Amino acid sequence: KQEVTQIPAALSVPEGENLVLNCSFTDSAIYNLQWFRQDPGKGLTSLLLIQSSQREQTSGRLNASLDKSSGRSTLYIAASQPGDSATYLCAVRDSNYQLIWGAGTKLIIKP
């Protein structure tokens, strides 16, 4: 059974720092991996989608990597800003086409 883990559960860094959020999954048979952002009381905003055949995807200050064989993905945020404060979730599309979610990393960027 696919399980998705995100470490750390919470992270607080000063504004301007580059940071990395981690996501690991137990079964490498995935179709894709998606990173989301969740703001309090709001829905989930898709940030990046990496297909199983891809190694990375970039959008602005965000870069997501995927190492399927080791069951890992990272989300790199460059030059962090207070507006980046949110909970970041990763989710993998498993071999049954279902989206399996991590518990998220709560990120706080201190001004």
Place this chain on the structure above:
Amino acid sequence: EPEVTQTPSHQVTQMGQEVILRCVPISNHLYFYWYRQILGQKVEFLVSFYNNEISEKSEIFDDQFSVERPDGSNFTLKIRSTKLEDSAMYFCASSPEGVNSPLHFGNGTRLTVT
């Protein structure tokens, strides 16, 4: 940019009552989903819907749950007889294509069962 919209934003109901959660997916999307997130827990898949029928459903989606696309725009989730443990945030999502396209989520409906 087109959005997925959900109503109501918050629904309070008594145990045993029926509730209908409403969603308007993005207009040219073909795949529709419901997820839920119990407070402090992971997001969980409930059901996916394509071509006017359920394509996948989870163990959570038992006989108390049903989905419907009554017209060309709305997508609803019905819970027939709510239980306390149904209290959660319910998210609707849509995507233009299948599993290889990103999901677009609404802001959710917070369901509180008392």
